[in-house]
Each structure stands twice: as C-alpha cells, then as structure tokens.
Amino acid sequence: MDVLTLNCGSSSVKYQLYRWSEKRILAKGIVERVTIGGSFIKHEVPGRDSVKIQSECPTHKEAIELILKTLTDPEIGVISDVKEVKAVGHRVVHGGEKFNKSVLVTDEALKTFEELQDLAPLHNPPNIMGIRAAMSILPDVPHVAVMDTAWHQTMPEHAFIYALPREWYEKYHIRRYGFHGTSFLYVAKRTAVLLGKNPFETNVVIAHLGNGASIDAVKNGISVDTSMGFTPLEGLVMGTRAGDHDAAIDLYMMERLGLSTKEMNDVLNKKSGVFGITNGKYTDRRDVEVAADEGDHLAQLAIAIETYRLKKYISSYMGVLGRVDAIVFTAGVGEMGPIFREKALDGLENFGVVIDKRKNNISLTRNAETDITGDGSKIKVFVIPTDEELVMTEDTVAIMEGRYDVHTNFTY
C-alpha cells in the first residue's frame, strides 16, 4: 500500500510517497511558485539524483496533477499507475477545538475546516484548496486530514485560557491552540523509545526550532503547554516573527507610524524576529552565525536574544513539568545548530542539565538521532530529526485500517 502525503502552502505543495508494506519512502519533493508564475517541481528519489522540472501551476490542482504525473513518469517516476496510491494524508494547520486527532475528510469535516478559516486565514485556505483538488483528482481513495493543533488539545484550561475578556474565548474562540503538533507528537514518541520508557510516563521538553519555532512541555506523554498561541506569532524568537513582546508596543507604533492592523501583523510576522534584530540583514541562522563570527554586533545580539529566550522557556517548562526525563531539539536549527543548543542550555547545570560539547558539536545532520547528554547530567539531552510526513502516513493508514485511536495513544 502506497500513501501520498501533501502539505499545501499558499504558493507551494510538498509531497511524499511512502510504501507502507516496506516502511520506506519511494519519493518526495516540492512544487514551488504555485499560483504566482514560474512554477517548478523538485523531485527526489532515494539513491537517485534529484530532478527539477518547470511546469506552470496556476492553481494547486495543477500542482497536484504535476506531482502525480511525475510519480508515474516512466523515466523519473516510482510507480506505474496512480491506482497504487491507496490513500492521501493532508496537512491542515488549524483544527480549532473541534479536532483533537486526525480525521477522515468528509463533507462535514471540510465544512468545519472552512468555518475555521477565520482562525488561520493564511494557512487553512490553501490546505482546503489542496484537499479539494486532490479529492477531485483521486476521488476513489480515502483522504485524511492531520492537524497541527490536534496534539495540543490536551492542554489544561489554565494553560490555554488567556487573561483576556472571557467573551473573547466564548464567542470568538480566542485561546492558545499551539502549532507544530505533528512534529511534537513524533519527537515525543521517539524520545520515549530512546529512553526505553513507557511514553505515558515520560516527561519531555521539546524545542522545534525551524524558521518558525515553538516549544512543547510533554507530561506523561501528552502536551500540557506550548509557546505558540492563538496564532504562530507568540513565543520564541523566530526567523521573521517577533514572538513574545509587550503588546502595548504594537498599539503605540500603529499610532506613531499610522499602520493598519494588517500592516502591523505583517511587521510582526515578516519583519521581526532575527530579521528585525539584525536590521533586516538576516533570517537564516547559518548567515547569522557567520556574521556573528565576523564580529557583526547585531548578528551576535540576535543569537544572544534567541538563545536567551529559549533558555527561559526551557527553564519555565521544566518548572511546569516538575520532573523532566529529557530535553530534545528538532527541526533545522535544532538539528543543525550546535551553538544554539549549547547557549540555550548554558547555565542550567543546577537544574541537572549538562551537555557533552564534543557530541553536541558533531551532531549536525537531519538523518540521525543523537544523544548529546554530558557526564553527570540528570536529564538526557537528545537531537531528534523530526518526521511529520511519517506521522501523517501512520495516521492515514491507521484510519484506513480502522485501528486509529486517540492520537496520544501511540505505541511505537
């Protein structure tokens, strides 16, 4: 059984085709510049050179058709017929309070996603467009939706309710939802495996540090708090997002600069974070590292702020958990940025956290799980490459096979 997973962004579609019976990836890739002209597909098959093919995709439908055409291509493809695709798993950013686990896409589910567009105006519309397109092209297979927010639906009320007018929650659904849930679920699972512990007795702090970044407190196998909130803006310093800051600043600057709410939203999401700190010079942490080494003060400051605020969150979640088995880093910066990991844990020896600097420095790959715990550390420190596609595939197969339980009930 081959399972296709799709992740539709506003101008891109990521895909992966997975052969469940053999537990291996047949192919994966991305269609970029969808809807904006100059579209192309980048297609990767393990063991072969990757290929890039131009082909206009005015909508997500053409992008998905291009993916299927590529997958079945006699030369560069990996299957002979689209009929081999037995199910499709779709990433959906926002599941609101309605979904605490993955679901089979039905008309009713689609209607609910559409109602939730309000809460995730940038993310859900392309997700839904992708589902509709894929269903029209592959009408005879089950389609499953996997939500970023579902994993965090176990958070207790005192963690998800804001100190804002009660009516905003009751009438407008303003609360902490949290994101990156599929990644956290995967990493929480793998952590329990690496510890050789029952996942439901495992407490972990997981830092997902990509371009977007968030952190998760996992207690006895379930998410109890996370740093992203109603939207992905809250929490850690990110590539271009501000993360936590005094909200009164926004109102003050809107007045001073005469900005609209939309313009301010853009500044906070696209012109802040590392980009803001470095005066618009950098977003990618690799560039920041190089510039910092060369003495660029604002680049040094960006690293200092990002890692300082990460340390504050890690300490804070250690307090929330009481007992912590492991601290885990994942995603681009988490997997490949030793200096970020080192600085984020610097000075936490009194909390029982020590890393092995040598092991940390050589843990630079997206392909291997590494234990960077130092001598005498009471708490394990791991680097675990995330694999959201695998979770999407697993959930899809489990739903098809009628053995899908609550998403938290994982056995690995």
Place this chain on the structure above:
Amino acid sequence: MDVLTLNCGSSSVKYQLYRWSEKRILAKGIVERVTIGGSFIKHEVPGRDSVKIQSECPTHKEAIELILKTLTDPEIGVISDVKEVKAVGHRVVHGGEKFNKSVLVTDEALKTFEELQDLAPLHNPPNIMGIRAAMSILPDVPHVAVMDTAWHQTMPEHAFIYALPREWYEKYHIRRYGFHGTSFLYVAKRTAVLLGKNPFETNVVIAHLGNGASIDAVKNGISVDTSMGFTPLEGLVMGTRAGDHDAAIDLYMMERLGLSTKEMNDVLNKKSGVFGITNGKYTDRRDVEVAADEGDHLAQLAIAIETYRLKKYISSYMGVLGRVDAIVFTAGVGEMGPIFREKALDGLENFGVVIDKRKNNISLTRNAETDITGDGSKIKVFVIPTDEELVMTEDTVAIMEGRYDVHTNFTY
C-alpha cells in the same frame, strides 16, 4: 531633618513625612479624587486614629497644599512649621534610558521628564505636575526624583531588546524598561540582610504582586531581567492587565470589533487580567479567593492561571540566574496571599524549593518579614513587605548629603 515623599497619580497624591534623625515615620496618608471633585485627605499618624477631611483639590497643587496644611495643623499635625521639611522626594514612573538612579530635580531634569511623557503618557504627566506644584510651594528645599525604571537599567542588551524592527529601538526607544524598581531595590537589599550575605553576591527572584504585578531576576545584586516591558502591560497576569498574550489576538479583535488602538489599550489594561478571566466579576484577589472557595469556576480558573504563569516566570528566572539564594514575595498579594505563594511554588521541589505550609499560612501581614522556607529546601523563601517610601527618603537624604552613589551601591 524631616523628608517628605510624594507620589502623584492621575487623581491621587500619596505622601509620607519621615524624621531621618530618628528613623521614623511622622505621618503618612493620601489625598484622593484630586482633579475629579469630592477630594479628601486620609491622614495617619502612628499611634493615633486616622482622620479624613474633605477639601476640594482641583489640581495637584491644592492637594499638596492640603497635605502641608494637615502636617502643620496644631491639632492633627506633626510639625509646627513647613520649614521643618528639608527635602522632598518625588516618585517618577518613567526615567527612560536617561536615568539609572535618582536625581536632584533641575530644569534640565524636568525637561527630560517632559520628553519622556510620550513613553509613559498616563504616569509621567501627573508626576511632573506634582513636582512643579511642590517646587512652587516649597521653592527653597531640594527636590529629588526617584524613578521606577532606574533599577532595571542594569539589564543586559539581550534581556531588554525585543525581536522587533531595529529602527523601533533606535528611533522610538522601544525596549524593555521594567517598573516597580524602587520596590525591587528595597526587597533585594532586605533579602541580602536576611541572608547575611554581601548583596553583590546575592541572587534573588522577587515577585512584586500588587494590583499591578511584576517579577525581577536579581543577579549579584543587580536587576538582569524583569517581566514588565515597554509599558506595565507585559508579563504576569494582574488585576485588570492581560500580561503576556499572543499580540496577534489584539489585531484580530480590533478588526472583528472595530476597536481603535486606544480602545484596545484600554481593554488590555483595564478589562483583562483577573477581571477578564472572571468575566468582569473580580479584580481584588481577596474576592477571587472567597468566590473560588464557594465553587465559582471562573474564580478558580483566575487563581489557577495567575499562579501557573507566576510559576513559569519563577522557573524561567531561576534558569536565568543559574544559582538562586532566595525567592521573595512582596506587595499586597505577595505579602497577604498564602494560597498564591503556595500554588506559585507548587511542584518546584526538584529545583530545591520547599515551603513550610504552616509558616506560609500564618504570614499575612504587611508589617513583618517572614521566612517561610520548608525543611530540606536549598533555596530560601521569604515574605518581605516592600517599602518604596523608605528608598525615596534614603535616596533624597543621600543626594542632599552628597554621598549618593549608583543606586545599586547600597549598604544597609
């Protein structure tokens, strides 16, 4: 030498007259409803019944005249002549980046406070009005300004710079300033005394929990981070302020409800916090406690959220400090709310924090310092009633006597 301290709010003036040679308070009190009609003075002299006298104060000038008239009244007064007042200490909320310690009020200092009005539009104008009025009534004595922000000017760059556009800092002075500094300075001093340690080798986390609330990380005697930010909105959940929340919510709700920046500012500062969580029912934590005991779910939730978020900050600042000598509670809720203290530290045993529940439960007064540390705790836990007036008096005297150094250079 008698020193008068004044704290001018928008519609109130608090005062205290202190006899330096005898180290004792002669009188203190408050003029309420200044500028809004129905003004009265509440005057307290240790050992006597307090008195309340009606007297209209259309401006802060009349309020200060009323204070001086009351202090010199043959019946209820405590001095025979205003000439006994040898200096006046004034509270000023915002000192920007210009002031890292108290200063003698000169024309130049006044000009700077006026330039800073922009940063603290609600607080600085009445402070300045009060200074001008007091100087016209008592032109021959030195006037000293004591700033809430001064104490926090020792914060490192990575703690005070936000991940916002660099230009906002350089051009508009957007940064973390922090408030409640006079209180933190006092409590940090007293903590070192209680520990019998050199203040410059003392690490403390101080929670100032009044109607407004903030928390301070003190490392080797100086402030290195604090929860309030550009304005007092950021950080902990307060009586009516939201504290930390996803700033994207504000922009979203402004759109949905058609609110202006000013209206949103009002909601976040006056209709949120405990008031918001309880759907507008409570602000005072005493009322919240009673309602929670009677089973009111939103009151229980308000306590749960307030203390949970406080615990997160305490843990976070413990991580920042690395080694912590003491955790200290101060101000209304901190001094008189055992349940808040207990819940805020609950589950931090792994961090070496244990309180003595009995001692905690009987520590309910604003007049005594108590040690509520439990058996086996590695970290001391104290309740220390704050005394901002004393710091104002000390700074004023030290400046008059020409022995005022950096504000951090305290010897008690």
